[in-house]
Amino acid sequence: MKFLGFTSTGVVHLLTIYTGAAIYQNGVSQNTFQEIKEEIAHYKDVAKAIINLAVYGEAQNRSYERLSLLVDTVGPRLSGSKNLEKAIQIMYQNLQDDRLENVHLEPVKIPHWERGEESAMMLEPRLHKMAILGLGSSIGTPHEGITAEVLVVTSFDELRRRASEARGKIVVYNQPYVNYSKSVQYRVSGAVEAAKVGALASLIRSVTSFSIYSPHTGIQKYQDGVPKIPTACITVEDAEMVARMASRGSRVVVQLKMGAKNYPDVDSFNTVAEIIGRKYPEQVVLVSGHLDSWDVGQGAMDDGGGAFISWEALSLIKDLGLRPKRTLRLVLWTAEEQGGIGAFQYYQQHKANISNYSLVMESDLGTFLPSGLQFTGSEKARAIMKEVMKLLQPINVTQLFTAGEGTDISFWIQAGVPGASLLDDLYKYFSFHHSRGDTMTVMDPEQMNVAAAVWAVVSYVIADREEMLPRN
Numbered sequence: 001m002k003f004l005g006f007t008s009t010g011v012v013h014l015l016t017i018y019t020g021a022a023i024y025q026n027g028v029s030q031n032t033f034q035e036i037k038e039e040i041a042h043y044k045d046v047a048k049a050i051i052n053l054a055v056y057g058e059a060q061n062r063s064y065e066r067l068s069l070l071v072d073t074v075g076p077r078l079s080g081s082k083n084l085e086k087a088i089q090i091m092y093q094n095l096q097d098d099r100l101e102n103v104h105l106e107p108v109k110i111p112h113w114e115r116g117e118e119s120a121m122m123l124e125p126r127l128h129k130m131a132i133l134g135l136g137s138s139i140g141t142p143h144e145g146i147t148a149e150v151l152v153v154t155s156f157d158e159l160r161r162r163a164s165e166a167r168g169k170i171v172v173y174n175q176p177y178v179n180y181s182k183s184v185q186y187r188v189s190g191a192v193e194a195a196k197v198g199a200l201a202s203l204i205r206s207v208t209s210f211s212i213y214s215p216h217t218g219i220q221k222y223q224d225g226v227p228k229i230p231t232a233c234i235t236v237e238d239a240e241m242v243a244r245m246a247s248r249g250s251r252v253v254v255q256l257k258m259g260a261k262n263y264p265d266v267d268s269f270n271t272v273a274e275i276i277g278r279k280y281p282e283q284v285v286l287v288s289g290h291l292d293s294w295d296v297g298q299g300a301m302d303d304g305g306g307a308f309i310s311w312e313a314l315s316l317i318k319d320l321g322l323r324p325k326r327t328l329r330l331v332l333w334t335a336e337e338q339g340g341i342g343a344f345q346y347y348q349q350h351k352a353n354i355s356n357y358s359l360v361m362e363s364d365l366g367t368f369l370p371s372g373l374q375f376t377g378s379e380k381a382r383a384i385m386k387e388v389m390k391l392l393q394p395i396n397v398t399q400l401f402t403a404g405e406g407t408d409i410s411f412w413i414q415a416g417v418p419g420a421s422l423l424d425d426l427y428k429y430f431s432f433h434h435s436r437g438d439t440m441t442v443m444d445p446e447q448m449n450v451a452a453a454v455w456a457v458v459s460y461v462i463a464d465r466e467e468m469l470p471r472n
């Protein structure tokens with residue numbers, strides 16, 4: 001692994017800019033907000049140093065180069081696959097080569113599903129080979145496939161109204177794209193709802209607002225007591241065409257073949273590295289992204305970018321010779337795509353320590369040019385975060401939005417820990433999300449530099465302030 005060495009000129013100066021007295025008493029801040037503002041403003045030079053290194057200095061394009069080397073070498077990293085195992089081993093080595101501290105792997109049992117061979121052929125009203133991607137955890141079809149007439153619906157409500165027409169058919173969902181979190185319910189629960197009304201299989205319009213005939217996969221979930229039926233996503237183009245054909249009264253017949261299989265859970269790991277805090281080493285600011293991906297494309301954007309700017313944040317801070325008061329912990333989650341499996345097990349194993357987590361951060365919505373951070377926390381914490389964002393004025397990323405989120409930090413946020421996530425161009429993100437198009441070609445090294453700078457400045461300042469972020 002390439003290591004960029006940096007001289008530590010100026011670093012001693014940076015470290016001595018702020019030396020706060022102990023100002024926490026009985027867990028309540030003794031500082032006025034004016035004092036907190038001044039404390040944060042003192043980080044202006046440190047923030048500039050991080051930005052200069054990441055965006056204009058020796059570290060520019062490093063996260064992009066590191067990421068491209070991994071994803072070109074390993075490829076996609078599906079939960080349970082040899083590729084994911086290999087990626088974890090490589091990252092374990094990379095983080096040690098980067099001379100980060102406490103580099104280790106934490107064991108996790110994760111699902112193992114493989115899609116196998118799959119195809120869908122429209123037989124009536126005309127022959128047409130449809131692009132599909134089976135959905136994660138779906139069962140396969142019998143070897144000869146499932147051949148049936150389709151019933152097209154645009155919503156679960158319509159499916160229930162037309163329940164009597166669904167028996168023995170393949171349900172095609174042509175739901176409109178509202179936004180990801182609303183529309184994704186069709187991918188997650190489409191098979192269960194179709195099975196409840198007697199359908200043999202379900203095909204779901206890909207959850208995206210833009211398409212060049214690319215299916216987008218993702219996880220789906222069966223329900224106990226409801227028959228399991230095979231399910232796949234189809235393209236926006238095919239969903240709309242099938243809907244037009246049906247609305248003209250044409251009988252549409254599709255033959256679906258899927259070789260998908262679920263195997264027993266396998267051993268995997270969350271990958272962890274730290275810069276250990278110099279004053280409150282037991283207290284933590286966590287930065288994270290997930291290392292696993294779907295099995296198509298390269299998982300470069302989802303979530304290679306998030307994982308690698310999180311690594312980059314620690315690299316930048318280390319290269320400047322900085323050591324924050326509390327520990328900066330990098331976690332590369334495993335099996336996020338299967339429902340945050342690695343993150344949930346991490347939470348179970350570490351929640352006893354929850355009072356020591358100042359801030360949890362996750363980047364899993366792309367690492368394009370950031371528009372700001374999404375944040376969930378108390379009003380007091382939000383006011384502090386707004387001050388921290390002012391330090392990012394030189395790269396013009398100062399906005400603090402609501403609703404910090406991410407599958408992998410949601411457990412902590414729900415338990416009251418302040419959480420932050422990186423926000424950028426969601427239209428672009430969901431255009432490539434979970435598709436064959438998620439490759440290095442959609443990534444931009446300069447945008448990753450800026451994203452990494454944001455990640456490093458925020459995590460460093462929160463880790464180094466005298467007080468933890470206040471909770472409700």
Ligand SMILES: [Zn+2]
Pocket residue numbers: 290302303336364
């Ligand atoms: Zn993701």
